[in-house]
Amino acid sequence: MAQIDRTRTIAAAPQDVWEVLADFGALSSWVDRADHSSILTRGADGPIGTTRRVQMGRNTLVERIVEFDPPHALAYDIEGLPTRLRKVNNRWTLRPSGESAVVTLTSTVEIGSGRIQRLAERVMCRLMTRESDGMLAGLAKRLETSHV
Secondary structure (H helix, E strand, C coil), X not given: CXXXXXXXXXXCCHHHHHHHHHCXXXXXXXXXXXXXXXEEECCCCCCCCCEXXXXXXXXXXXXXXXXXXXCCEEEEEEECCCCCCCEEEXXXXXXXXXXXXXXXXXXXXXXXXXXXXXXXXXXXXXXXXHHHHHHHHHHHHHHHHHCC
């Protein structure tokens, strides 16, 4: 398993950041590469298990909430990627910093335990940094421009 963190300070209150992240079906309203997003199913006992459909060009992903700890952490597994990728997960964490929020997006990739598989996990994480940076930039743009 390999993981990579990307962090950005956003000039908005952590609660405001949380509200955007927790509006799980509205991802496409702030992520440029997401053409469409919507809730597919709601969790039986709250947000855990809720799924959303995300359309990115020809790719359709299903993301399932596996952790929901307001206003600190939101994590989801990503399905619909090549089957070689056993497990892909994004985890958002927030912490206050004055009147801003420090937001970290941790991406985890699990392919296997072999040497080549571990190398592939690291390569995949590095590829995901561009996506993570884009998501953090979109989140900042959404929140920082709405306060002007």
